[in-house]
Amino acid sequence: xxxxxxxxxxxxxxxxxxxxxxxxxxxxxxxxxxxxxxxxxxxxxxxxxxxxxxxxxxxxxxxxxxxxxxxxxxxxxxxxxxxxxxxxxxxxxxxxxxxxxxxxxxxxxxxxxxxxxxxxxxxxxxxxxxxxxxxxxxxxxxxxxxxxxxxxxxxxxxxxxxxxxxxxxxxxxxxxxxxxxxxxxxxxxxxxxxxxxxxxxxxxxxxxxxxxxxxxxxxxxxxxxxxxxxxxxxxxxxxxxxxxxxxxxxxxxxxxxxxxxxxxxxxxxxxxxxxxxxxxxxx
Amino acid sequence: xxxxxxxxxxxxxxxxxxxxxxxxxxxxxxxxxxxxxxxxxxxxxxxxxxxxxxxxxxxxxxxxxxxxxxxxxxxxxxxxxxxxxxxxxxxxxxxxxxxxxxxxxxxxxxxxxxxxxxxxxxxxxxxxxxxxxxxxxxxxxxxxxxxxxxxxxxxxxxxxxxxxxxxxxxxxxxxxxxxxxxxxxxxxxxxxxxxxxxxxxxxxxxxxxxxxxxxxxxxxxxxxxxxxxxxxxxxxxxxxxxxxxxxxxxxxxxxxxxxxxxxxxxxxxxxxxxxxxxxxxxxxxxxxxxxxxxxxxxxxxxxxxxxxxxxxxxxxxxxxxxxxxxxxxxxxxxxxxxxxxxxxxxxxxxxxxxxxxxxxxxxxxxxxx
Numbered sequence: 340x341x342x343x344x345x346x347x348x349x350x351x352x353x354x355x356x357x358x359x360x361x362x363x364x365x366x367x368x369x370x371x372x373x374x375x376x377x378x379x380x381x382x383x384x385x386x387x388x389x390x391x392x393x394x395x396x397x398x399x400x401x402x403x404x405x406x407x408x409x410x411x412x413x414x415x416x417x418x419x420x421x422x423x424x425x426x427x428x429x430x431x432x433x434x435x436x437x438x439x440x441x442x443x444x445x446x447x448x449x450x451x452x453x454x455x456x457x458x459x460x461x462x463x464x465x466x467x468x469x470x471x472x473x474x475x476x477x478x479x480x481x482x483x484x485x486x487x488x489x490x491x492x493x494x495x496x497x498x499x500x501x502x503x504x505x506x507x508x509x510x511x512x513x514x515x516x517x518x519x520x521x522x523x524x525x526x527x528x529x530x531x532x533x534x535x536x537x538x539x540x541x542x543x544x545x546x547x548x549x550x551x552x553x554x555x556x557x558x559x560x561x562x563x564x565x566x567x568x569x570x571x572x573x574x575x576x577x578x579x580x581x582x583x584x585x586x587x588x589x590x591x592x593x594x595x596x597x598x599x600x601x602x603x604x605x606x607x608x609x610x611x612x613x614x615x616x617x618x619x620x621x622x
Numbered sequence: 623x624x625x626x627x628x629x630x631x632x633x634x635x636x637x638x639x640x641x642x643x644x645x646x647x648x649x650x651x652x653x654x655x656x657x658x659x660x661x662x663x664x665x666x667x668x669x670x671x672x673x674x675x676x677x678x679x680x681x682x683x684x685x686x687x688x689x690x691x692x693x694x695x696x697x698x699x700x701x702x703x704x705x706x707x708x709x710x711x712x713x714x715x716x717x718x719x720x721x722x723x724x725x726x727x728x729x730x731x732x733x734x735x736x737x738x739x740x741x742x743x744x745x746x747x748x749x750x751x752x753x754x755x756x757x758x759x760x761x762x763x764x765x766x767x768x769x770x771x772x773x774x775x776x777x778x779x780x781x782x783x784x785x786x787x788x789x790x791x792x793x794x795x796x797x798x799x800x801x802x803x804x805x806x807x808x809x810x811x812x813x814x815x816x817x818x819x820x821x822x823x824x825x826x827x828x829x830x831x832x833x834x835x836x837x838x839x840x841x842x843x844x845x846x847x848x849x850x851x852x853x854x855x856x857x858x859x860x861x862x863x864x865x866x867x868x869x870x871x872x873x874x875x876x877x878x879x880x881x882x883x884x885x886x887x888x889x890x891x892x893x894x895x896x897x898x899x900x901x902x903x904x905x906x907x908x909x910x911x912x913x914x915x916x917x918x919x920x921x922x923x924x925x926x927x928x929x930x931x932x933x934x935x936x937x938x939x940x941x942x943x944x945x946x947x948x949x950x951x952x953x954x955x956x957x958x959x960x961x962x963x964x965x966x967x968x969x970x971x972x973x974x975x976x977x978x979x980x981x982x983x984x985x986x987x988x989x990x991x
Binding site for chain 1: 659661662666724725726727728731751752753755756758759760762763764766767768769770771772785789790791793795796797798799800801802803804842843844845846847848849850851863864888889900905906912913920921931934935941942943944945950954955956957958959960961962963964968969972973975976977980981
């Protein structure tokens, strides 16, 4: 089977800092990583390939430096990597991104074989929208299976797939058909360590680089800024509250003393809580 | 980081300067819609929170607020319609058909897309739940319009455009996003981000019923079953009245036990900040913040949490925020109500003990009565 995994190179958000005075992002020196949610998708794809045979193609759209992420994915064991990079993609919102990626996936299908499954992560850690996966599914007319916790079975003869999908208040068991798009839930597997051989392979192998034209995109008005219906008008830091927290004095006092004062303060501010906390703790 | 230089957030030039030139085909798009999420007989509370927010937007725009209910024929849908009016809708659109019994993307996306194309709302709001995000992403793609996810604030601009504010850059700043030249303007909002409006009993008003232009045989995906969560095992953080959470200041995974002990002593739910989930110290369903659960408890105790913006927007709705942190300059003290500069690892056991002492006579009364 042929599986395409869409990944994104993102800044490691744990290391993003905001300048305390100017409230601007301090970007320089922030390392980039593969969006952590995408690794669950990649591992699931590699597992399916191990069982059913076939190939895993990783795809990303981004600046030329996004090649780093693709090399890492090759190091984990992906068979092929495609980098979609073009200045026409700059400023893409989720609609323009899913357009470009779906065109590239169609081209991958023509060039390397039609994919049976397209994977994405649940969402990215920089945009957090979870919109690109559904966008790709709609554009390529793939069955849309989001928040998949488990792939229970795949039958390549009947083209049927059964999955467990996280829903509100429970797990939905769904039966659908290939080709499909799966957004993989977090904590569903653990990314493998690539072998030494794969690492050597990753260093040697070519990353396929496509411009918009290479990916068969002729309508550039649907790409990048021009193809994005949303407009970011303003980026700002939230205003601080009028008054900061009332501090409880901790100097030269025992912890029990401080704890008692805190509880008294809490209950002075919210008297109704006493009854509630007592009720909760008694049940 | 002393050598790091700062740059302004990168917004492509011209982007912020995009002018509103609404094409003629969108000029008759009017009114505010809220999608009511109906699953297995219950309306998700986020739908009521959105009706409260939708009401404000509709009043500002001087237009109507409509609820949209998709579901199987029968009492479930009728009950949801009554609730929509009780929470402020002026009218309700219904599509009721057997394929809409359980959520699946195909029939729901088809029903909602057809309704939008027929009745042309200017604003469409959905809950940012697994269902709402699954549905909104594909409907916005079909309609080729803008969708802003996980908004923390919605407003109407002087020219009548929806101003949708959400965290950006991994939750370190906020941004306001517009969909100027496309309709409808779509947005999702997470549960508990908006306050629950007052429910007022009202007679059922105008209801517009539509047919689903799909039959079961057209739908590829079938529902084989549904396993409800084990309620006792699953965190119900979003709707908990009291929440205790730990952050990196706890230093080690085993110190989370201190958070759990306090939570148990006062009958609270426990949670954590994002870095702890990334470290694997706690499961993802316990994560509090923009990318985890948004909470609005009566009391929130944050132990060893610095208070990054993405955490802040997830807890700001709490009535009373207590912060415990060794760093007096931690951002959490800017939005907490009560602060203690001390080491949470040492302080949490003392607080647990003090609460237990204070509360135990009451709980004994309770048990005796």
